[in-house]
Amino acid sequence: MATDQTSGDDRRGIERELKRGSLELIVLHLLAPGEAYGYEIVSKLTAETNGALEVTDGTLYPVLYRLERAGFVTVRWETQERGVPRKYYRLTDTGRDELARLRYEWTSFAKAMGKLLRQGKEAE
Amino acid sequence: MATDQTSGDDRRGIERELKRGSLELIVLHLLAPGEAYGYEIVSKLTAETNGALEVTDGTLYPVLYRLERAGFVTVRWETQERGVPRKYYRLTDTGRDELARLRYEWTSFAKAMGKLLRQGKEAE
DNA sequence: CAATATACCTTGTATAACAAGATATATTGC
């Protein structure tokens, strides 16, 4: 009867939506210390947030592609002696500006949300 | 060429994405003190956040419908002596639980983001 | 009676996160 769709794995659904618009910031941030390749970024993110902000590689690669197209990162293939070739990403100057901008954007949003949610809680 | 798409009104685009998954929480939160009607919620949100988290009514009504279908709010029409009829929304007990859950979900996410973004900034 | 304000609702579009699968190279065990 078209109901109980909003039940079971909602938790994942919400996390997914909350992540929206934050991933570019996350990736740019992870690239700030220096270059890294895709697979590395995935594990870096999992490690640095204790699994709180995990993504799969299928999610990450499109993000990296977007960042490249926008000129925020440059790409370098490293064909190694042994192992599969790696694609290293590095921030451009524009990318660093964008990182600052997104960081500001995110912080403003989070502040506004935090302020709103705190309202009406003061009396308790 | 296919470039300069990532230029102009990006700011709005990002705000839009950041808002994703937060709107249900916002609306449930605004209904916590007591019932309200749709148009009222729009202006409440604008007022309480100084315009930082505005939405249009075209965005809000589908959210309210979703919340109703999920059993988080109940609806009551108020046909007034004068003026257009209003549709008043009120939190259910399940809705209050959901509010608590979403609030927790959001706070966890924001904490994880904040922690990540603060990393690598300490040395500066 | 035209304009404006209030209040509701609907349709179509764009975007992004993800699951699932595909590809390719190297190592390890049998």
Add this chain to the structure above:
DNA sequence: GCAATATATCTTGTTATACAAGGTATATTG
């Protein structure tokens, strides 16, 4: 020599949702 596993990349299709743009209806005001 070959199956399994780990590393590393990429693609396709699905789904959810914020929003612009438009539409409806009622009342007030000049």
